[in-house]
Amino acid sequence: MKRATDKLIALQFLAVALPIAVVLLVQMAVDARRAASLEHSRPLRILAAEARAYYKIFMNGAADVVDTGTLGAQSVEALHSSAGELAGLAIIDETVNVGDAAAVVAGLEAIIPKGATLNTLVPLRARIIQGDVLTKAIDDEYERRDELVVREAVASGVRQKYAVGGALIITTMLTVLFVLATRRRLKASLEAEISAERQQRAELETMSVRFGVATRAARAGVYELKRDGLDLWWSDSMYELYAQSSQVFRPTIPSWLGLIHPDDRESAQTAITSAMREHSQLRSQYRVVRPDGSVCHIASLAAVVTDSIDASPRLVGIDLDITERVEADDRERKLQQQLRDASRHAGMAEIATNVLHNIGNVLNSVNISATLVSDRIKNPKTAGLGKVAALLQQQGPDLEAFISTDERGKHLPVYLAQLSEQLMLDQRATLQEIDLLRKNVDHIKEIVVMQQSYSKLVGVPEKLPVASLVEDALRMNAGAFTRHGVSVKCEFEDAPEIVVEKHKVLQILINLLRNAKYACEASARTDKQVVIGIANQAGGVRIAVTDNGVGIQPEHMTRIFSHGFTTKKDGHGFGLHSGALAARDMGGVLRVDSAGLGHGATFTLDLPLKSPEIICG
Amino acid sequence: MRPTFTIWICSLVILGICSGAVADDLYVACHADVPLAAADVRDVFLGEKQILNSTRLVPVDNLAAQPAFLEKVLKMDAIKYDTIWAKKSFRDGVNTPVTMANDAAVLAFIRRTPGGCGYFTVEPPVDVTVIGKY
Numbered sequence: 001m002k003r004a005t006d007k008l009i010a011l012q013f014l015a016v017a018l019p020i021a022v023v024l025l026v027q028m029a030v031d032a033r034r035a036a037s038l039e040h041s042r043p044l045r046i047l048a049a050e051a052r053a054y055y056k057i058f059m060n061g062a063a064d065v066v067d068t069g070t071l072g073a074q075s076v077e078a079l080h081s082s083a084g085e086l087a088g089l090a091i092i093d094e095t096v097n098v099g100d101a102a103a104v105v106a107g108l109e110a111i112i113p114k115g116a117t118l119n120t121l122v123p124l125r126a127r128i129i130q131g132d133v134l135t136k137a138i139d140d141e142y143e144r145r146d147e148l149v150v151r152e153a154v155a156s157g158v159r160q161k162y163a164v165g166g167a168l169i170i171t172t173m174l175t176v177l178f179v180l181a182t183r184r185r186l187k188a189s190l191e192a193e194i195s196a197e198r199q200q201r202a203e204l205e206t207m208s209v210r211f212g213v214a215t216r217a218a219r220a221g222v223y224e225l226k227r228d229g230l231d232l233w234w235s236d237s238m239y240e241l242y243a244q245s246s247q248v249f250r251p252t253i254p255s256w257l258g259l260i261h262p263d264d265r266e267s268a269q270t271a272i273t274s275a276m277r278e279h280s281q282l283r284s285q286y287r288v289v290r291p292d293g294s295v296c297h298i299a300s301l302a303a304v305v306t307d308s309i310d311a312s313p314r315l316v317g318i319d320l321d322i323t324e325r326v327e328a329d330d331r332e333r334k335l336q337q338q339l340r341d342a343s344r345h346a347g348m349a350e351i352a353t354n355v356l357h358n359i360g361n362v363l364n365s366v367n368i369s370a371t372l373v374s375d376r377i378k379n380p381k382t383a384g385l386g387k388v389a390a391l392l393q394q395q396g397p398d399l400e401a402f403i404s405t406d407e408r409g410k411h412l413p414v415y416l417a418q419l420s421e422q423l424m425l426d427q428r429a430t431l432q433e434i435d436l437l438r439k440n441v442d443h444i445k446e447i448v449v450m451q452q453s454y455s456k457l458v459g460v461p462e463k464l465p466v467a468s469l470v471e472d473a474l475r476m477n478a479g480a481f482t483r484h485g486v487s488v489k490c491e492f493e494d495a496p497e498i499v500v501e502k503h504k505v506l507q508i509l510i511n512l513l514r515n516a517k518y519a520c521e522a523s524a525r526t527d528k529q530v531v532i533g534i535a536n537q538a539g540g541v542r543i544a545v546t547d548n549g550v551g552i553q554p555e556h557m558t559r560i561f562s563h564g565f566t567t568k569k570d571g572h573g574f575g576l577h578s579g580a581l582a583a584r585d586m587g588g589v590l591r592v593d594s595a596g597l598g599h600g601a602t603f604t605l606d607l608p609l610k611s612p613e614i615i616c617g
Numbered sequence: 618m619r620p621t622f623t624i625w626i627c628s629l630v631i632l633g634i635c636s637g638a639v640a641d642d643l644y645v646a647c648h649a650d651v652p653l654a655a656a657d658v659r660d661v662f663l664g665e666k667q668i669l670n671s672t673r674l675v676p677v678d679n680l681a682a683q684p685a686f687l688e689k690v691l692k693m694d695a696i697k698y699d700t701i702w703a704k705k706s707f708r709d710g711v712n713t714p715v716t717m718a719n720d721a722a723v724l725a726f727i728r729r730t731p732g733g734c735g736y737f738t739v740e741p742p743v744d745v746t747v748i749g750k751y
Contacts, residue, residue, distance in 0.1 A: 132710030
């Protein structure tokens with residue numbers, strides 16, 4: 001705008017100055033030319049006029065001769081002067097034919113003496129008249145020329161006048177045009193500026209409205225604190241935030257501090273003082289006690305600003321009403337506590353479920369072993385031994401004869417030998433059951449330990465042959481397979497030892513074998529079979545438990561490892577879930593594959609040679 | 618030569634023969650285009666009036682009629698007339714009137730000279746303007 005106006009002013013100045021300058025220059029040139037013409041013309045004109053005048057004096061003198069009789073000296077002198085002027089004129093100016101006149105006058109001068117009489121002059125009348133005509137012609141010519149010069153000068157002056165007038169008119173017109181153009185441009189520019197300013201104002205108003213709406217919606221207020229700390233400006237929403245009237249309350253630091261909860265005043269003031277002193281960001285939180293006694297939690301965020309508006313630093317910030325957030329945080333904290341408690345209870349319940357499930361599995365074996373031992377103890381094979389003892393007591397002294405002669409006595413040693421052998425077999429079987437019982441009890445103990453380790457997130461890895469792990473698991477389920485007529489087939493490759501937590505693997509395998517037994521038991525087929533295989537694979541081993549039982553429906557394949565999912569009447573839906581988790585904990589994976597109902601299923605446990613935590617350790 | 622002119626010359630000769638009877642008449646005439654008044658004749662022949670209607674007046678003397686003209690029209694003698702014209706010519710640079718020998722010469726001059734004025738002893742023909750009869 002300023003640049004356009006300067007440009008217009010410069011153009012306007014040019015428009016005014018240029019024509020005047022041109023006219024002045026032209027006028028100066030014309031004046032110079034006119035002066036030169038006059039300077040040249042006027043002396044010639046004077047010479048010619050003088051020559052003519054002198055000649056006329058002579059002629060008058062000649063005419064007076066008619067009365068006086070003789071020509072006076074003055075007339076002769078005038079003739080002489082006229083001849084001299086003409087001679088000079090002829091020398092100065094060659095453009096006019098002065099020569100004839102000069103010659104005639106000079107000739108008359110030569111022949112007319114002072115004191116000449118009429119008789120002398122009359123014969124010369126023709127030449128005198130010729131001289132008169134010639135001098136008059138010369139005088140007229142120079143007069144004409146002078147008049148031309150003067151006329152030209154006058155015309156030039158007139159032209160100059162018109163030129164000046166024209167220049168003034170042009171200048172005036174240009175000035176008017178430029179004034180109009182400038183006015184139009186300025187008007188357009190001003191209108192554009194006003195329009196832009198209006199637009200900016202509208203945008204500012206819109207922004208202000210938005211800002212006000214936003215701050216009110218956000219329950220926020222804006223403030224600005226000058227360096228002196230006394231001049232404090234609040235936005236409208238700030239008054240609303242502090243529940244103060246903008247008409248009554250004058251915001252200053254002391255008045256503001258008066259609104260803050262006594263316990264928070266010092267920290268709030270310190271925060272502001274520190275931010276102003278160190279030009280750092282302000283982040284503080286305090287409580288405000290409103291006039292109605294309610295307490296409002298305020299979060300204040302501010303920064304020190306130094307801009308072109310005011311060179312002194314100002315603290316510009318925003319106060320947010322975070323009462324709801326604080327209350328929500330309190331509620332959330334309580335809920336979190338409740339959730340933690342519920343989770344702990346749930347975890348305890350899950351652990352209990354897990355323990356009960358796994359221990360329940362083992363307790364089945366324990367129960368079987370205990371039943372077998374109990375049966376053997378209840379129905380001892382030694383019942384006939386009492387009869388043998390009574391029979392031998394009845395014989396008394398005849399015991400020898402009885403053994404050697406009596407048919408019953410003869411069979412007695414054989415019976416006792418067989419009885420002894422039977423007792424030894426029973427003892428061995430009982431011991432086996434007791435050993436199995438002990439192992440199961442140990443497994444229960446380990447399950448408990450493992451559950452404890454879950455809570456501690458600590459395991460006890462061991463380096464074990466895979467086959468022994470599988471055999472242990474088979475042994476723990478051997479009775480069940482036998483009772484339910486399920487044949488077990490082992491297909492073991494030579495596998496390297498793996499470093500795992502034994503009872504995690506056992507827990508998985510026992511679950512898989514027990515599920516395989518249940519699948520076979522539920523099947524109507526007679527050739528119930530479970531195949532357990534060990535195979536090497538890159539970086540680990542694969543243990544596969546395959547049964548030809550009832551199989552798994554395709555829609556159950558994706559849910560089979562989910563917690564709580566089971567297809568058994570009395571199942572918990574925990575075994576495969578915990579097995580998959582245990583496999584993952586060891587860096588392995590538990591998978592299932594089934595061609596569908598009636599086609600059996602294969603569960604595959606892939607285990608690395610070393611579980612991840614061991615590798616890291 | 619045209620017959621009318623021959624007749625007019627013959628008439629002039631006859632008039633000249635008979636001039637003894639009518640010797641007192643004097644006619645002043647000018648070129649046909651010069652509407653000169655009779656009162657201006659003196660000024661014209663004394664060089665006082667030289668221009669009429671942008672036409673330069675050229676008076677001529679008729680040697681045959683000059684004495685009568687000086688006597689009847691200018692009321693002066695020949696010396697006075699010459700003196701006036703001497704002054705006039707010296708003072709104003711005006712040439713003295715040319716002197717023609719007779720009426721015929723004057724008539725011929727007037728006819729061919731615009732502004733020409735002369736005087737005749739006989740009445741001039743109609744192709745010139747007679748200013749006055751004296």
